[in-house]
Amino acid sequence: MSRTPNTSQSAALDADSPDAFCSTRQAATRLGVSVGTVQQMVEQGVLSGWKTAGGHRRISLRSLETLLRSRVGATSSSDAHTLSVLIVEDDPFEQAFYRETLAEMKLPLKLEIVGNGFDGLLVVGRQRPDVLISDLMLPGMDGFLMIRALRADPDLSYLDIVVVSGLSNEEIAERGGLPEDVTVFSKPIPFRELHGYLLAKRIQLGRRSAR
Structure with missing residues (x-):
């Protein structure tokens, strides 16, 4: 939205006003x-x-x-958009933590969790999820290689990629960095931020399907 309203107006204006x-x-x-x-x-x-x-x-x-x-x-809608989410995380404890906490969010999610980058690529190719949430330090093919492979495929440009990692920004940069469109969160898993991210994505997809 490009307009720049008068910022001296009160934030308590009626919500029906276009300037509130x-x-x-x-x-x-x-x-x-x-x-x-x-x-x-x-x-x-x-x-x-x-x-x-x-x-x-x-x-x-x-x-x-x-x-x-x-x-x-x-x-409350029975036909609300179900968000397809793939999580790539090798730690069994964190896998269980994802399952339990995402279930508590009560968002309509189709969730799959795998433990390495190779399986992540296979699931993306087979199921075409809406969102990929991945660690970076994974056995076999790590998250860096998996994400670069995904971003090299123009047919997968739709895929939203979120990284949740214990690595610092400096450590990520030392390993070659990540594509600019990848959202990065630091561990411990920031479930509040993930909830907002997934909610926004679901609403965005719901609007597209309603057109």
Whole structure:
């Protein structure tokens, strides 16, 4: 959204007004997600937002209320979009942690978990998931090689890739880095951020299928 409203207006304006806005932190509190997740939602077009001349991000209250209403409707809808998620993680404890915690989120997910990059490539080729969540330090083919192989295939450009790793940014860079469109989170597994990310992706796909 490119317009730049008068930032002196109150964030408490009626949400039905096209000029009403709130801060990213206020939006994050309303949605129960992190500030970073709200920023991702703006970048993906799930929320409407803009930056002030001073660099502060503002979120349209109208788009926020629309998103909140769609979350309620999507939760109760029997035909809501089921998000296909593949997790590549070799640690059995973390595999179980993913299964249990994602189940508690009560999002309609089709979840598969594999333990290495080779199996990850096979599942992506066979099932075409919507989102791939991967560790980097994996046996056999590690996450770096798997992700580079996936990004080298133009037919898989649709795939959203999220890395959850114990490596620092410097360590990732020393190993050749990752494609710019890969989202990177640090361990321990940031389930709050992942919840917001998956929610935004599901809403985005639901809008596409409704067109």
